Amino acid sequence: MLRGLTTFNVFADDVTAAAAWYTEFFGTEPYFARPLEGPPSYVEFRIGDYQAEFGIVDSRFSPHGKSEKPAGALTYWAVDDVQATFDRLLELGATVHDKIVERGPGFVTASVIDPFGNILGIMFNQHYLDILATKGA
Template sequence: MLKGVATVSLFAEDVDQAKAWYTELLGVEAYFHRSGPDGRTAYVEFRIGDRQTELGIIDRRYAPRPAAPEAGGAILYWHVDDLDATLDKLRELGAKEYEARTERGPGFVTASVTDPFGNVIGVMHNQHYLDVLGG
């Protein structure tokens, strides 16, 4: 039934500002851009990770419902090889801790932050991810 993540959608008031922030974080440029009827950037998309997952940033005006007053909801965790270095970089770029680094069991460590645009980003070192990728 569910085959894999097709697109991860994040929302921002200023898509150009979010695009610059994510370009700095990811080290790659967005490959797709779309403007809205008013000429403002409405959507940008990156391809990232081992499976070239789509990461889209959408103008918050097009969110399916009004934004909640606080960050929350489902958290998608991205595998990272060095969790502490990733958290350091996220903090350097202005992300704020949402959930502290937490040991979940042998080979599984998670943490999450909120980006400057109010989105929660989960990061984890996940041994199972590495095992599946290597197999």
């Protein structure tokens, strides 16, 4: 049984540039990088209510090779304001993958393609907020 998201990885040819872009978006620096000296092949952030791990992996380690098209699973990250987050991502250089869509009462989604070819979904999800409230977070 799936118990929760542990690590979400995206791929980039230039991990340093991707880390800088996501640092700007997240407003926090990665807490982990490998190797310790020289350009990193992996960096990791901890983000959100549950400090989920968001990793950036050098594309050469992709198990299925590098894609020339936007790639990755469409995972939605909970946000409080889809429009503001969507606008911020576009301002930082992401492009529209799927415009903002209301999927039903309390559920609004959108997705972008980051400058490194990864799909990033964002979502206002009332269910997420309801569960969060039961955890005392």
